[in-house]
């Protein structure tokens with residue numbers, strides 16, 4: 001009888017260690033070129049929260065989203081347009097990846113790099129993880145006094161939240177609180193598990 005090869009032995013799963021986000025955050029903070037209020041740590045944390053909310057529906061890769069939150073504005077030189085800060089943040093992420101400061105697959109890194117590089121110039125990419133990164137950032141535009149435009153969101157979930165914020169006439173300055181308070185209402189109803197069936 002011929003032996004059937006175990007596919008797991010031929011293609012062992014790649015086991016990645018969860019990135020050490022607090023240590024990485026300290027490293028990134030210590031390598032800033034500008035201490036920003038508008039694009040600093042408070043914003044990075046909000047982008048992470050937004051991304052985790054969006055990922056519940058978009059199916060985005062959460063590790064990439066959390067790393068994007070840390071890196072995307074990490075190399076801002078000022079709080080103005082600074083059109084090159086995305087590519088600079090992407091290159092810094094590359095340096096940190098090559099220094100093994102976090103451990104993700106090359107495919108994950110390619111998405112992180114793309115999202116950081118193009119987050120201010122590409123409306124949407126067609127990739128769920130990258131588009132979730134874009135919307136996680138856009139959902140925090142209220143802090144700079146900008147109302148969301150549903151047509152400029154990259155994901156269906158982000159578009160729905162943006163539309164609701166217009167329907168509810170949310171002031172940009174209170175967007176974070178509004179989102180926090182209402183986030184459960186934005187989630188699509190999940191199908192009942194078997195044990196919950198009436």
Ligand SMILES: [Fe+2]
Pocket residue numbers: 039043047072073137
């Ligand atoms: Fe940002």
